[in-house]
Amino acid sequence: xxxxxxxxxxxxxLDPKMSGPLRDDLQEHLRCCEHCExxxxxxxxxxxxxxxxxxxxxxxxxxxxxxxxxxxxxxxC
Amino acid sequence: xxxxERARQGDIAAFExxxxxxxxxxxxxxxxxxxxxxxxxxxxQDAFLKAYEKLDQFQGNSKFYTxxxxxxxxxxxxxxxxxxxxxxxxxxxxxxxxxxSMPRDLADWSPDPEALYGQSEMGDILRKTxxxxxxxxxxxxxxxxxxxxxxxxxxxSLGLSIxxxxxxxxxxxxxxxxxxARYFKKRNGQAVHTQSAQDGAK
Numbered sequence: 001x002x003x004x005x006x007x008x009x010x011x012x013x014l015d016p017k018m019s020g021p022l023r024d025d026l027q028e029h030l031r032c033c034e035h036c037e038x039x040x041x042x043x044x045x046x047x048x049x050x051x052x053x054x055x056x057x058x059x060x061x062x063x064x065x066x067x068x069x070x071x072x073x074x075x076x077c
Numbered sequence: 078x079x080x081x082e083r084a085r086q087g088d089i090a091a092f093e094x095x096x097x098x099x100x101x102x103x104x105x106x107x108x109x110x111x112x113x114x115x116x117x118x119x120x121x122q123d124a125f126l127k128a129y130e131k132l133d134q135f136q137g138n139s140k141f142y143t144x145x146x147x148x149x150x151x152x153x154x155x156x157x158x159x160x161x162x163x164x165x166x167x168x169x170x171x172x173x174x175x176x177x178s179m180p181r182d183l184a185d186w187s188p189d190p191e192a193l194y195g196q197s198e199m200g201d202i203l204r205k206t207x208x209x210x211x212x213x214x215x216x217x218x219x220x221x222x223x224x225x226x227x228x229x230x231x232x233x234s235l236g237l238s239i240x241x242x243x244x245x246x247x248x249x250x251x252x253x254x255x256x257x258a259r260y261f262k263k264r265n266g267q268a269v270h271t272q273s274a275q276d277g278a279k
Binding site for chain 2: 010038041043050054063066071073074
């Protein structure tokens with residue numbers, strides 16, 4: 001397997017539920033390719049870091065204001 | 078489904094529960110697309126209002142959330158278009174870039190990036206980095222990896238094919254990884270942030 005082929009299947013490696021011969025082939029490639037191992041690890045970290053940081057939190061006061069505005073408009077429908 | 082059914086029959090309290098269930102997600106998605114808080118607030122209002130008006134068109138073949146996300150994405154793109162004085166904005170914009178098609182920056186990230194930056198500084202880095210992606214990549218990454226929609230739900234929400242979602246997701250992930258590497262990678266055995274701090278102290 002080449003690095004380009006590995007990259008095309010990166011999603012398979014990022015999904016912990018994936019199993020089967022394709023995953024075995026990908027694991028085999030990883031054993032001898034440090035570049036792809038780094039790409040996989042840092043891509044996984046990229047996803048984790050975005051998932052764990054709330055970049056656009058909705059503050060309670062704004063939330064209440066939006067609710068009131070939405071419901072007032074809905075009642076006029 | 079019960080809440081949606083009740084809301085469809087005009088039960089405004091049921092609709093309010095739906096708003097409370099999904100408002101944070103819609104606000105996040107809108108912010109990621111329009112990149113402006115006031116516009117995101119407007120999107121939240123317009124998306125829920127439109128959902129309420131069109132509840133009778135909701136077929137129940139898909140999840141209510143997926144249907145709502147589709148409305149919110151469309152409202153966000155319309156809002157972007159207004160801000161850009163009528164220039165067309167679509168999720169197909171700038172997706173032909175070659176950037177991120179092959180990883181270049183292949184240094185590991187160590188120590189853990191979380192240990193290098195405070196919460197607020199990390200938030201700034203993550204916002205700045207994702208804002209640099211074309212909208213068509215950004216929205217796929219946000220729906221799939223941040224909001225946790227499946228590939229099929231993401232495709233349905235965006236009106237894209239499954240192969241298109243997969244291809245954009247890969248490119249988005251690799252572009253983000255490449256851009257974050259500028260902050261997180263090791264340099265001569267030390268993380269960039271630590272090195273910069275020492276440079277500043279000299």
